[in-house]
Amino acid sequence: MIKRFGAHCTLDQGDVALLARLGSEPRQVRAGDILWREGDPAASLLIVHAGWLYSAKYLQDGTRQLLEVLISGDILGFYGLTTGIRCSEAVLLTDGWVSELPYQEVLDLFASSPRMTTALFAMSNQRRAIIAERLMVMARRTAREKIAHFLCECRTRLLETAQVSEEGFILPLTQQDIADALGMSAVHVSRTFTSLTEEGLVQRKHFRLVIPNPAKLEELAGFDKQYLLASRKETASHTPLPAIPVK
Amino acid sequence: MIKRFGAHCTLDQGDVALLARLGSEPRQVRAGDILWREGDPAASLLIVHAGWLYSAKYLQDGTRQLLEVLISGDILGFYGLTTGIRCSEAVLLTDGWVSELPYQEVLDLFASSPRMTTALFAMSNQRRAIIAERLMVMARRTAREKIAHFLCECRTRLLETAQVSEEGFILPLTQQDIADALGMSAVHVSRTFTSLTEEGLVQRKHFRLVIPNPAKLEELAGFDKQYLLASRKETASHTPLPAIPVK
DNA sequence: CGTGATATTGATTCCACTCAATATGAGTGG
DNA sequence: CCACTCATATTGAGTGGAATCAATATCACG
Numbered sequence: 001m002i003k004r005f006g007a008h009c010t011l012d013q014g015d016v017a018l019l020a021r022l023g024s025e026p027r028q029v030r031a032g033d034i035l036w037r038e039g040d041p042a043a044s045l046l047i048v049h050a051g052w053l054y055s056a057k058y059l060q061d062g063t064r065q066l067l068e069v070l071i072s073g074d075i076l077g078f079y080g081l082t083t084g085i086r087c088s089e090a091v092l093l094t095d096g097w098v099s100e101l102p103y104q105e106v107l108d109l110f111a112s113s114p115r116m117t118t119a120l121f122a123m124s125n126q127r128r129a130i131i132a133e134r135l136m137v138m139a140r141r142t143a144r145e146k147i148a149h150f151l152c153e154c155r156t157r158l159l160e161t162a163q164v165s166e167e168g169f170i171l172p173l174t175q176q177d178i179a180d181a182l183g184m185s186a187v188h189v190s191r192t193f194t195s196l197t198e199e200g201l202v203q204r205k206h207f208r209l210v211i212p213n214p215a216k217l218e219e220l221a222g223f224d225k226q227y228l229l230a231s232r233k234e235t236a237s238h239t240p241l242p243a244i245p246v247k
Numbered sequence: 248m249i250k251r252f253g254a255h256c257t258l259d260q261g262d263v264a265l266l267a268r269l270g271s272e273p274r275q276v277r278a279g280d281i282l283w284r285e286g287d288p289a290a291s292l293l294i295v296h297a298g299w300l301y302s303a304k305y306l307q308d309g310t311r312q313l314l315e316v317l318i319s320g321d322i323l324g325f326y327g328l329t330t331g332i333r334c335s336e337a338v339l340l341t342d343g344w345v346s347e348l349p350y351q352e353v354l355d356l357f358a359s360s361p362r363m364t365t366a367l368f369a370m371s372n373q374r375r376a377i378i379a380e381r382l383m384v385m386a387r388r389t390a391r392e393k394i395a396h397f398l399c400e401c402r403t404r405l406l407e408t409a410q411v412s413e414e415g416f417i418l419p420l421t422q423q424d425i426a427d428a429l430g431m432s433a434v435h436v437s438r439t440f441t442s443l444t445e446e447g448l449v450q451r452k453h454f455r456l457v458i459p460n461p462a463k464l465e466e467l468a469g470f471d472k473q474y475l476l477a478s479r480k481e482t483a484s485h486t487p488l489p490a491i492p493v494k
Numbered sequence: 495c496g497t498g499a500t501a502t503t504g505a506t507t508c509c510a511c512t513c514a515a516t517a518t519g520a521g522t523g524g
Numbered sequence: 525c526c527a528c529t530c531a532t533a534t535t536g537a538g539t540g541g542a543a544t545c546a547a548t549a550t551c552a553c554g
Contacts, residue, residue, distance in 0.1 A: 183386025
């Protein structure tokens with residue numbers, strides 16, 4: 001967690017002490033748990049310590065759109081902070097651990113720590129950038145490129161936060177989930193995976209994904225990880241972050 | 248401007264005084280002016296006092312994606328605040344007036360006014376919601392629905408800020424612009440307008456748009472203006488409802 | 495009155511959808 | 525241990541919405 005904040009701003013000792021006190025004790029959650037639904041009243045940010053989850057909205061006809069896929073280190077629920085309402089459903093893809101940061105504490109943070117405020121803004125910005133990038137991919141790319149891009153994004157984000165071996169990772173999404181994220185039919189997701197597999201670009205067995213040659217897949221996807229950039233780098237670089245145990 | 252902030256939070260006298268001092272003198276800009284390009288260094292928020300503009304990114308193949316269409320009262324450049332870099336191009340669609348709010352002043356605002364900080368966060372959230380809504384529309388809707396939705400959104404935003412007669416408004420976007428915003432071909436935008444016009448849902452002559460029966464168009468579009476909601480409407484007392492996992 | 499930007503219309507192609515059937519495999523209980 | 529079930533994935537056939545290519549049409553403006 002603290003590591004994640006550190007990626008977004010320069011923290012001093014006071015900030016670190018502040019962070020350590022923030023939020024509730026993490027609690028365990030299970031795959032399939034629904035943290036909240038669209039329209040629910042919102043009272044806190046949710047910090048993901050472990051596990052995967054997604055946020056989604058539903059159209060009138062019942063089809064589902066996955067908006068974001070979130071992993072360890074991500075923070076969820078920015079939207080409710082200013083509206084008091086959840087704008088989308090949040091569902092666990094795997095078991096995990098989460099804690100809550102009441103909005104009141106966030107507001108206190110605004111008052112007490114401009115640096116932390118900036119860090120929260122940076123996270124919000126980064127997530128906006130991810131959605132904007134998805135928009136571009138969905139608007140103009142083929143099915144192959146969509147899927148390739150999605151996989152590259154997952155891989156890159158995992159590499160930056162958790163530790164993923166270069167040799168593959170668990171992607172706990174069904175083909176239907178991926179279809180709902182990318183605006184495709186599940187059938188076509190299957191066909192596309194088959195096609196990518198035949199060309200040796202990916203391997204997918206159950207939920208284990210291997211990307212033999214990431215550079216090649218990124219080229220196909222037109223993937224440039226620039227947009228995942230956390231924040232300005234010159235400030236971050238001279239940050240001798242104290243090694244604080246991560247929850 | 249102040250009215251716009253007011254939509255996002257409760258301001259007291261001090262805040263209003265603060266706002267009045269903020270930012271540079273507005274300057275005039277012309278249709279076609281490029282305020283910045285993707286990758287440019289960023290040093291300030293941009294406040295739109297009058298005029299239309301869009302932000303866009305380009306894919307490798309040169310195709311353009313319009314990310315946002317911005318009108319009087321909107322604020323631009325949140326992304327650069329935390330990255331120091333512009334994430335997209337910003338181009339004027341019409342003549343207009345804009346002023347700048349240096350990032351340093353924004354950071355000062357973070358330190359001095361939690362309320363204003365929250366208001367900025369709310370604006371950022373609202374814009375994220377617009378992009379997310381666009382994502383959903385692009386993922387799952389037909390061309391007719393995409394265009395109908397886009398028009399409903401423009402109309403609603405115009406009604407909320409500027410004063411637009413119910414009898415129509417100027418939409419200063421070419422069909423190519425609309426195509427680039429919605430991930431369609433310009434040809435198909437034309438066909439779709441023709442189709443919508445034949446059914447009496449819209450009229451478009453040059454850049455003047457008339458929506459004879461907004462409710463009907465909104466029904467076709469599946470448009471629910473909820474997502475354009477600025478922020479909590481003072482109704483929200485504190486209901487600290489803990490999000491309990493549901494199986 | 496030409497010129498360039500914008501828009502319309504026709505013909506054709508193709509990517510991805512739908513419907514439908516089948517396969518694969520994990521988990522469960524008799 | 526096998527049979528059953530349910531979730532997930534694959535494959536085939538046929539369709540259709542939107543893209544592309546290409547040829548005008550319209551109109552504002554100098």
